[in-house]
Amino acid sequence: MHLFSQFLIAGLIMGILYCLMALGINFIYGIMKVINWSMGEFFMIGTYVQYLLITYFIGVRYWYIGVIISAISVFFLGSFIQHILIKPMFVGIIEEKMEYATIVTISMAIFFRNVAVAIGGPYIYTPPDYASPTHIGPLPLSGNRFVALIGAVILLALFYYFMKNTWIGKAFQGVAQNRSGVQTAGINVLKFDMIAFGIGTALAAAGGALLAPIFLVHPLCGLVPTVRGFEIIVIAGLGSVPGVLVAALSLGLAESLGSVFINPSFLDIYGFVLLIIVLLIKPFGLFGKEERVA
Amino acid sequence: MQSHMDSHKKFELARLNIHPFKLKFFGLSFLFLVIIILPFFISDYWIFVFTLAYYYTILAASWNLLGGYTGQFSLGHHTFALIGAYTSALMIIKAGIPLWTGILAGIILTIIISFVLGVICLRVRGLYLALITWAFAEVVRTYIRMGYEFTGGDRGLDAPLLFDTIQPLPYYYLFSGIAAVTITLIAGIMRSRIGYYFRATRNDEIAARAMGVNTVRWKVFAFMVASGLAGVAGAFYGHSIGLISPVLGEFNEMAMVIIFVVIGGLRTQAGPVLGAISIRYLMEVLREWSEIRIIILTAIVIIIMRFFNGGFMEFFKRGKQWVQQKEVREPVSAYEKIEQR
Numbered sequence: 001m002h003l004f005s006q007f008l009i010a011g012l013i014m015g016i017l018y019c020l021m022a023l024g025i026n027f028i029y030g031i032m033k034v035i036n037w038s039m040g041e042f043f044m045i046g047t048y049v050q051y052l053l054i055t056y057f058i059g060v061r062y063w064y065i066g067v068i069i070s071a072i073s074v075f076f077l078g079s080f081i082q083h084i085l086i087k088p089m090f091v092g093i094i095e096e097k098m099e100y101a102t103i104v105t106i107s108m109a110i111f112f113r114n115v116a117v118a119i120g121g122p123y124i125y126t127p128p129d130y131a132s133p134t135h136i137g138p139l140p141l142s143g144n145r146f147v148a149l150i151g152a153v154i155l156l157a158l159f160y161y162f163m164k165n166t167w168i169g170k171a172f173q174g175v176a177q178n179r180s181g182v183q184t185a186g187i188n189v190l191k192f193d194m195i196a197f198g199i200g201t202a203l204a205a206a207g208g209a210l211l212a213p214i215f216l217v218h219p220l221c222g223l224v225p226t227v228r229g230f231e232i233i234v235i236a237g238l239g240s241v242p243g244v245l246v247a248a249l250s251l252g253l254a255e256s257l258g259s260v261f262i263n264p265s266f267l268d269i270y271g272f273v274l275l276i277i278v279l280l281i282k283p284f285g286l287f288g289k290e291e292r293v294a
Numbered sequence: 295m296q297s298h299m300d301s302h303k304k305f306e307l308a309r310l311n312i313h314p315f316k317l318k319f320f321g322l323s324f325l326f327l328v329i330i331i332l333p334f335f336i337s338d339y340w341i342f343v344f345t346l347a348y349y350y351t352i353l354a355a356s357w358n359l360l361g362g363y364t365g366q367f368s369l370g371h372h373t374f375a376l377i378g379a380y381t382s383a384l385m386i387i388k389a390g391i392p393l394w395t396g397i398l399a400g401i402i403l404t405i406i407i408s409f410v411l412g413v414i415c416l417r418v419r420g421l422y423l424a425l426i427t428w429a430f431a432e433v434v435r436t437y438i439r440m441g442y443e444f445t446g447g448d449r450g451l452d453a454p455l456l457f458d459t460i461q462p463l464p465y466y467y468l469f470s471g472i473a474a475v476t477i478t479l480i481a482g483i484m485r486s487r488i489g490y491y492f493r494a495t496r497n498d499e500i501a502a503r504a505m506g507v508n509t510v511r512w513k514v515f516a517f518m519v520a521s522g523l524a525g526v527a528g529a530f531y532g533h534s535i536g537l538i539s540p541v542l543g544e545f546n547e548m549a550m551v552i553i554f555v556v557i558g559g560l561r562t563q564a565g566p567v568l569g570a571i572s573i574r575y576l577m578e579v580l581r582e583w584s585e586i587r588i589i590i591l592t593a594i595v596i597i598i599m600r601f602f603n604g605g606f607m608e609f610f611k612r613g614k615q616w617v618q619q620k621e622v623r624e625p626v627s628a629y630e631k632i633e634q635r
Binding site: 035037085098099100102103104106107108109110111114115117118223227230231233234238265266267268269271272275276280283284 | 361365367369414415417418421422424425426428429430432433436437440441545546548549552553556560585586588589592593595596599600
């Protein structure tokens with residue numbers, strides 16, 4: 001029972017951490033209706049920036065400042081990339097949106113991975129621990145995970161507040177609902193696209209900076225969180241925000257319970273099995289609505 | 295206007311006294327002859343390089359059928375090759391069945407898996423296929439790496455050789471033959487009624503459905519054909535190389551296939567072939583700079599998508615139009631349209 005509750009908590013924590021990634025992907029999809037396949041590489045850039053900051057500039061004591069700085073720098077990088085690469089999609093061609101976005105962002109992913117190898121080498125860097133191991137009640141818990149959990153909860157709460165209570169957040173909701181409708185209300189959709197891409201990638205980078213001691217720092221470190229993020233948004237149903245939370249927690253649980261009861265080597269497979277089962281029962285995901293294709 | 299151009303073209307060709315069909319026929323036979331004669335003039339190493347190039351040609355051409363013509367993005371194309379290779383080798387090693395039946399089993403399993411995945415994902419929207427095949431690719435790779443008692447893990451698996459020799463020549467002819475059959479098959483599909491269903495599905499799915507095309511069925515069919523061809527390529531690849539490993543299932547492989555298709559020319563029949571062979575050649579020449587060459591290639595892909603929207607074949611087309619003094623058609627890239635504003 002002790003072991004069971006320990007794994008239960010571990011699963012819930014991983015679920016919340018995957019949430020950041022999935023929310024970033026989902027936010028960009030909701031606003032622009034394209035999937036950013038290079039999300040894992042922005043995660044990776046976040047971990048590299050964090051590693052550089054805490055080892056050479058500010059020290060591990062101020063790791064939370066590193067998280068903020070890496071999120072902000074990736075926000076500007078993401079906005080810039082959206083401006084030069086994704087924006088033409090909405091100005092010129094409209095019909096081949098998905099094809100264009102898929103090919104360009106996949107190329108970007110491979111581009112960034114190889115740039116990381118070319119600059120930092122194919123090595124795995126290990127950042128120092130953010131906090132020492134702690135306990136929740138009688139259960140031991142890795143300090144890094146605990147700290148990352150708190151950081152993720154704060155970020156999710158901030159994001160929620162931003163979306164629900166600020167003018168810009170409401171404008172984003174409008175853009176997600178009807179792109180041409182909000183233009184009549186005087187919202188510059190193209191500018192909001194740019195900011196949305198920046199925010200989505202910044203969420204990924206903040207996740208990367210928080211999780212750097214767990215996933216370590218190497219060119220492929222964004223791969224696992226991205227695959228989980230994609231699985232989560234498919235389980236949740238594309239574009240559904242409350243669905244992401246439910247799907248992320250159930251994915252985390254499925255993983256940790258599968259690894260304790262079946263076999264820890266096949267961690268990646270349990271989430272995929274969950275996804276296939278959900279899609280067999282509900283083809284549009286748990287919270288997804290059947291969309292008009294037009 | 296059109297008839298005028300046609301007559302103009304006919305006049306040009308009549309002066310050269312060549313029928314257009316004959317011209318194409320001669321060109322293809324010449325190419326065929328070059329492919330047959332080529333191994334007698336190059337070293338074993340380069341024969342092997344071209345064998346690999348033909349393997350990637352099969353993957354690129356079949357992905358073009360699915361991603362280019364039908365508009366359904368599969369990001370697990372390399373995984374179907376991996377499944378074909380591993381199934382065939384494992385069946386032969388563990389169950390002791392003959393080699394050809396092993397290859398057949400690999401191909402059949404890829405087709406079954408692609409059918410199941412296709413039915414699950416393609417009912418909904420194109421995006422789901424891309425998302426789920428990506429996740430599927432990672433899951434299969436992890437399973438092969440982690441289930442090392444059965445699959446051999448990262449160390450790889452020794453697959454029995456097809457021709458009892460490590461001379462690259464028979465494998466060269468085998469793969470050029472499979473590539474030729476694949477290209478012919480895809481050309482045949484695209485010229486038949488089914489090809490029009492595929493194009494209609496990509497261009498406007500609702501309109502296609504309104505015209506009575508069962509889009510889900512044909513999307514699943516396209517996915518099965520493309521994945522089956524990838525399975526064929528993978529199964530034969532395993533028995534030609536003799537050692538298969540999970541490296542074959544890394545996402546770089548998929549990205550390379552996309553790079554071949556886009557640089558060659560998306561939605562053209564010769565594009566993926568040209569792209570695969572020329573880029574593989576280029577990559578062998580630039581073997582010293584392993585990361586830099588990928589960085590350059592992906593940058594080229596982004597630039598092509600952003601500014602030209604066509605690849606090699608678009609250049610050929612424009613060159614041909616320029617030579618024939620035709621008026622150049624409307625620009626298609628997004629950038630040019632912005633510039634015109």
